[in-house]
Amino acid sequence: MGLEHALLVSLSERSGSGYELARRFDKSIGFFWNATHQQIYRVLKRMDEAGWIAGEAVTQDGRPDKKVYSVSRAGRSELARWIAEPSEPGALRSELAVKVRGAAHGDHAALRAEVTRHRDRHHKRLEVYRLIEKKDFPDPAALSGTGLHQYLVLRGGIRVETGFVEWCDEILAALPPGREAAAAHSRRDQSPEKGTR
Template sequence: MAIEHAILVSLLEQPGSGYELARRFDRSIGYFWTATHQQIYRVLKRMEADGWVDVREVAQQARPDKREHSVTEAGRAVLAAWLHEPIQPDSVRHELAVKIRGAAFDDPAALIHEVERHHRAHADRLTHYLAGELRDFTGPDAPARPDAGQELQHVVLRGGIAYERMTLAWLQDVLDTLHQLAER
């Protein structure tokens, strides 16, 4: 897949400018697909040229004008075609795992602080996810009868929460192992 599809999904959920998309890729959909603003602008240009999105110039007060993008029928068709394609197995890049195996050839104890830092970062992210879940899906302000889009966003968020909880438990396992090795 490409960034194009993530952008189509985000624009279908809510039309917006390149700048707004860039901010969404720092949160929300960005938890599952990252992109920089340069990449987003470049791809938006191409999508516009290919007729996947329409652009509307919007004047704003107290800030510069923006170019708001909406998905066209052609864009929806592209997304639908992609949704019906099977996904290739995702290529993994788990840097910390490589470091942990590499620590055998250095000082394993030196990794402890790094792993603790990761543990804190994932704990923060979990807190953030849980707050988002409470706000949008399980709290008093959440819709009583969520539509399909909300149900799907929620199940994706539950995946993020499960991932963070699993990661925290594993990092604790790593820490225990490193401490044991340090005692030898």
């Protein structure tokens, strides 16, 4: 279904508090499933009520108390059930694609700047991923178990980001640079107006 199972995967590896889970999500699983701490707390509560996880209060000195959750037997079987269950490939959403599709109705130079921005963002992420690949997985052929699974997800991230960067480059190469907002402005005069007022 969503966050629940991502949390189950993370907690199966090692138990942790909501805060820790939020931090872990910055890496690894977070490439493909991110969440804010607010949502994580809410979902953890629900999972606790459903009996998938059990929270144990841990008192700390020097820092605030926390609630450490572990996966219960019911949680483990739920995770196994969900992994085996066929799921739909979720619809992908790209605002940038919508913007490109609507390029004729906006400022060309601004759109090129947007595409460049996205290209850079994705390129940066890609570099981070490649660094992780080099550092943490120098010998992929030797991997097995969770290490291998982590690596495969990372490979997915690298493929996605590479694809995105190349797509942005293709757009920039194809979209004419000069002539700003030509379409949008020239069309404004002869348009039959309706409503609005």
